Amino acid sequence: MLMQEMKSFFYPSSIAVFGVSNDQRNLAKNIILNCHRMAFKGEIYPVGRHPGTVHGRNILTHADDLPLDVELAVILVPSQFVAETIEACGKKGIRHAIISTGGFREYHAENNVAEEDLIRMAAQYGVQFIGPNCIGVICTNSGLCTPFNPIQARSLKKGTTSIVCQSGGVTTQAAYYFSEEKIGFSKIVSAGNKLNLNEINYIKYFMEDDDTEQIHLYLESIENGSELIALAKKSRKPIVVFKSNVSATASQIAYSHTAALANGVSIVDGALKQAGIIRANNIHEMTVCANVFRLPPLRGNRLVVISLSGGFAVMIGDACEKYGFMCPPLPDWLLRKIESFRRGGVIKMSNPMDFGDVHDAKALIYAIEQCLTLEDIDGMVLSLMYDPDIGEAFGGVDNMMEMLLNFLNELGEKVKKPVAVSFFSERKYIDEIKEIGMFPIFNNPVESVQALSSLRSYWSRKALSQS
Amino acid sequence: MLMQEMKSFFYPSSIAVFGVSNDQRNLAKNIILNCHRMAFKGEIYPVGRHPGTVHGRNILTHADDLPLDVELAVILVPSQFVAETIEACGKKGIRHAIISTGGFREYHAENNVAEEDLIRMAAQYGVQFIGPNCIGVICTNSGLCTPFNPIQARSLKKGTTSIVCQSGGVTTQAAYYFSEEKIGFSKIVSAGNKLNLNEINYIKYFMEDDDTEQIHLYLESIENGSELIALAKKSRKPIVVFKSNVSATASQIAYSHTAALANGVSIVDGALKQAGIIRANNIHEMTVCANVFRLPPLRGNRLVVISLSGGFAVMIGDACEKYGFMCPPLPDWLLRKIESFRRGGVIKMSNPMDFGDVHDAKALIYAIEQCLTLEDIDGMVLSLMYDPDIGEAFGGVDNMMEMLLNFLNELGEKVKKPVAVSFFSERKYIDEIKEIGMFPIFNNPVESVQALSSLRSYWSRKALSQS
Numbered sequence: 001m002l003m004q005e006m007k008s009f010f011y012p013s014s015i016a017v018f019g020v021s022n023d024q025r026n027l028a029k030n031i032i033l034n035c036h037r038m039a040f041k042g043e044i045y046p047v048g049r050h051p052g053t054v055h056g057r058n059i060l061t062h063a064d065d066l067p068l069d070v071e072l073a074v075i076l077v078p079s080q081f082v083a084e085t086i087e088a089c090g091k092k093g094i095r096h097a098i099i100s101t102g103g104f105r106e107y108h109a110e111n112n113v114a115e116e117d118l119i120r121m122a123a124q125y126g127v128q129f130i131g132p133n134c135i136g137v138i139c140t141n142s143g144l145c146t147p148f149n150p151i152q153a154r155s156l157k158k159g160t161t162s163i164v165c166q167s168g169g170v171t172t173q174a175a176y177y178f179s180e181e182k183i184g185f186s187k188i189v190s191a192g193n194k195l196n197l198n199e200i201n202y203i204k205y206f207m208e209d210d211d212t213e214q215i216h217l218y219l220e221s222i223e224n225g226s227e228l229i230a231l232a233k234k235s236r237k238p239i240v241v242f243k244s245n246v247s248a249t250a251s252q253i254a255y256s257h258t259a260a261l262a263n264g265v266s267i268v269d270g271a272l273k274q275a276g277i278i279r280a281n282n283i284h285e286m287t288v289c290a291n292v293f294r295l296p297p298l299r300g301n302r303l304v305v306i307s308l309s310g311g312f313a314v315m316i317g318d319a320c321e322k323y324g325f326m327c328p329p330l331p332d333w334l335l336r337k338i339e340s341f342r343r344g345g346v347i348k349m350s351n352p353m354d355f356g357d358v359h360d361a362k363a364l365i366y367a368i369e370q371c372l373t374l375e376d377i378d379g380m381v382l383s384l385m386y387d388p389d390i391g392e393a394f395g396g397v398d399n400m401m402e403m404l405l406n407f408l409n410e411l412g413e414k415v416k417k418p419v420a421v422s423f424f425s426e427r428k429y430i431d432e433i434k435e436i437g438m439f440p441i442f443n444n445p446v447e448s449v450q451a452l453s454s455l456r457s458y459w460s461r462k463a464l465s466q467s
Numbered sequence: 468m469l470m471q472e473m474k475s476f477f478y479p480s481s482i483a484v485f486g487v488s489n490d491q492r493n494l495a496k497n498i499i500l501n502c503h504r505m506a507f508k509g510e511i512y513p514v515g516r517h518p519g520t521v522h523g524r525n526i527l528t529h530a531d532d533l534p535l536d537v538e539l540a541v542i543l544v545p546s547q548f549v550a551e552t553i554e555a556c557g558k559k560g561i562r563h564a565i566i567s568t569g570g571f572r573e574y575h576a577e578n579n580v581a582e583e584d585l586i587r588m589a590a591q592y593g594v595q596f597i598g599p600n601c602i603g604v605i606c607t608n609s610g611l612c613t614p615f616n617p618i619q620a621r622s623l624k625k626g627t628t629s630i631v632c633q634s635g636g637v638t639t640q641a642a643y644y645f646s647e648e649k650i651g652f653s654k655i656v657s658a659g660n661k662l663n664l665n666e667i668n669y670i671k672y673f674m675e676d677d678d679t680e681q682i683h684l685y686l687e688s689i690e691n692g693s694e695l696i697a698l699a700k701k702s703r704k705p706i707v708v709f710k711s712n713v714s715a716t717a718s719q720i721a722y723s724h725t726a727a728l729a730n731g732v733s734i735v736d737g738a739l740k741q742a743g744i745i746r747a748n749n750i751h752e753m754t755v756c757a758n759v760f761r762l763p764p765l766r767g768n769r770l771v772v773i774s775l776s777g778g779f780a781v782m783i784g785d786a787c788e789k790y791g792f793m794c795p796p797l798p799d800w801l802l803r804k805i806e807s808f809r810r811g812g813v814i815k816m817s818n819p820m821d822f823g824d825v826h827d828a829k830a831l832i833y834a835i836e837q838c839l840t841l842e843d844i845d846g847m848v849l850s851l852m853y854d855p856d857i858g859e860a861f862g863g864v865d866n867m868m869e870m871l872l873n874f875l876n877e878l879g880e881k882v883k884k885p886v887a888v889s890f891f892s893e894r895k896y897i898d899e900i901k902e903i904g905m906f907p908i909f910n911n912p913v914e915s916v917q918a919l920s921s922l923r924s925y926w927s928r929k930a931l932s933q934s
Binding site (some may be wrong): 011078079102103107149150152155165166167168169170171172173180215218220244245246247248249250251252253254256257258260282283284307308309310311312313314315316317318320321322326327344345346347348350352353356357358359369385387390424425427444446 | 491492545546569570574578615617619622632633634635636637638639643647657685700711712713714715716717718719720721723724725727749750751774775776777779780781782783784785787788789792793794812813814815817819820821823824852854855856891892893894911913
């Protein structure tokens with residue numbers, strides 16, 4: 001499929017929404033509501049059985065009334081009418097559809113006439129489609145937003161990660177969650193039953209899409225493992241996969257959810273790893289990956305840990321060992337120099353380093369720069385504190401933090417090594433620091449270590465595949 | 468040690484704070500600030516070398532100027548002056564002290580004169596103390612708040628969990644985190660070097676304390692394993708332990724942090740498990756435990772899963788298998804009955820159950836009650852959705868949720884089985900639902916399963932120790 005064709009699913013100049021009515025319980029009209037809320041700029045044509053007005057637009061009672069150049073159809077009519085809707089689309093020259101309707105093979109696996117008709121009709125008219133049994137697309141770049149549940153558009157944040165989600169509920173939750181973590185997303189597509197387009201098509205498109213820097217997938221089934229692996233090996237953008245449906249308990253519900261067939265855990269693990277695909281175990285871990293892939297490469301195992309709390313330094317030490325990192329001893333001259341900045345003189349410097357006795361931003365900057373520049377060090381875990389009483393004196397979170405985050409950005413650029421930073425503070429301040437957006441912020445120092453281990457996996461496999 | 472004696476550390480009628488000065492950088496005066504912010508009702512006497520006024524109180528330049536009945540001393544003077552301060556306290560009849568000062572064995576392990584003097588003097592005058600090298604106590608019941616960094620008291624929430632934390636930084640973070648998770652805490656004590664009082668004393672007190680229903684510990688070292696185990700076996704309150712310092716990488720920093728000696732992982736694991744102590748791997752997991760121990764007992768492996776999103780049902784299925792739970796088939800009559808409530812008729816009912824096609828609160832209530840009452844079912848995982856567009860029509864989160872949470876509370880009481888509930892929605896709405904406080908709310912459905920596994924462990928070991 002051509003890039004330009006795929007683009008029609010994300011940046012259509014106009015859409016027709018099938019299945020709209022004035023009924024209070026009508027779901028299709030929420031698709032229009034959501035596009036309005038997201039300030040979608042394309043034309044929107046509601047189509048339904050009965051005339052009326054929804055969200056200020058007249059309902060067209062026949063596809064014939066549509067203009068000729070509609071780029072995308074969004075279909076939420078009962079399953080037995082989907083094929084004829086596709087036919088109507090085909091006749092009007094609409095070649096792209098999102099089929100939201102459920103009740104296909106995930107409900108009746110055998111002799112599903114509605115599904116057979118749909119496949120036949122789509123093939124006859126050359127209509128490519130997302131779904132069925134999905135909620136379609138949210139694109140923060142174009143404002144297209146096709147879920148049929150109301151979306152809180154103001155809460156969604158633009159970003160550079162694009163996401164494929166097999167499940168509709170997970171799609172919505174991922175959209176909110178990536179936004180709440182201040183990472184945002186470029187596009188999210190709910191793939192549903194993947195009867196026509198599947199993750200391979202989406203990944204290919206996202207690999208070329210200028211607004212996408214990372215590709216994340218929540219999959220209940222893997223449609224074409226060998227092609228997925230081939231793509232991942234080729235991709236210059238990190239690919240992160242959260243694969244569910246890895247248990248017998250889940251397999252039945254996964255089938256009746258998105259007609260997903262289980263793939264064995266070990267097969268999945270081995271194949272994805274081999275291809276340099278990074279695994280996530282939940283949506284939260286997807287956001288952790290999205291954060292860490294904004295950092296420079298991690299090309300080894302040797303970390304410096306600087307923590308403003310000794311207790312967190314201990315936890316980070318445990319985490320380093322768990323994830324296979326070393327914390328090499330630092331040169332004596334450097335430790336003595338850093339100790340000269342202490343206030344109470346009651347904490348010895350080492351790696352991991354308890355910085356709790358140094359109340360001096362310049363000393364912190366000095367230590368970070370000196371430690372990260374050391375030749376035998378590959379990266380850093382930085383566990384800082386934000387104290388609102390001090391922050392207020394500087395005029396709030398922003399003023400204090402921008403300088404630090406700016407320094408971390410420039411230092412990372414210069415030495416080409418990652419610094420995984422977290423703050424201990426109240427969540428509202430951590431959120432404010434995240435909101436600045438200049439630098440990825442992890443939720444706690446152990447998450448920093450876990451994230452660096454994903455980064456190391458990615459770059460060590462990249463190095464292998466390039467050698 | 469007597470209960471009444473321990474109470475002096477949490478509910479003192481008066482405190483003397485040693486080490487206070489007018490200097491802008493003085494840390495001890497923050498102790499007074501924090502007590503003010505927490506509305507501590509006892510008398511506060513600042514003591515320092517130079518006269519002056521802090522937070523509206525005159526600094527006493529000599530311990531002799533203190534009245535005779537001061538119940539607790541909080542000491543933040545340089546380490547070489549701690550022993551003489553204890554002596555002064557002893558002479559004034561002060562028998563309880565929080566020694567915040569660092570620089571004892573965690574800094575100089577051998578021939579530490581300051582520490583030897585401190586031990587001798589405390590023994591001579593019968594002074595019991597918390598620390599040294601700690602931030603002392605925050606008690607949401609009395610308002611005592613002795614950390615020497617400014618605490619955002621308005622953010623702290625009263626609760627029924629009491630916490631022992633070896634590290635000061637972790638103490639502060641746990642106080643905020645338990646509050647942000649809307650669980651709150653009764654008391655938190657930063658134990659520091661545990662030179663005099665240690666976790667055994669605190670656990671004994673919390674076991675008797677009427678304001679404490681659960682006991683949580685963050686430990687970098689275990690002082691007296693056999694006594695800990697004996698206490699845990701006796702305790703009618705759940706005991707949760709997050710043990711760090713389980714790696715060679717952490718051991719050095721842990722020693723120089725709180726003079727903690729590492730305990731091997733396997734020893735710790737085996738011994739704690741045997742005693743019915745529940746393990747947490749981080750502060751977040753401590754809050755998950757605090758939530759789940761509010762639910763009725765879980766006495767078996769058999770769960771019903773009801774999810775408003777099919778995708779989450781799949782993830783929950785995977786989690787059930789991971790944590791050793793079964794999802795037994797439900798009786799046919801019940802499945803057919805629940806299917807009769809569907810709107811689209813496009814999802815088959817099973818266990819795990821995708822409730823996404825049933826848009827009817829009464830049907831949900833019916834399904835929950837019927838399923839949980841089944842004889843071969845031990846508990847439930849409930850994954851719900853909060854939609855602000857619907858919520859607004861009901862007048863906001865509270866009105867909609869109170870009915871549901873009330874129902875869950877009453878049902879749990881009646882059938883004596885746990886329901887682990889989570890919502891998918893934006894975080895702000897999840898926070899509002901948590902804030903209602905009537906029922907424990909988990910952050911996501913996989914967390915629900917993990918929490919139930921802790922609950923099952925607890926009750927299966929309780930059953931063993933009672934048989």
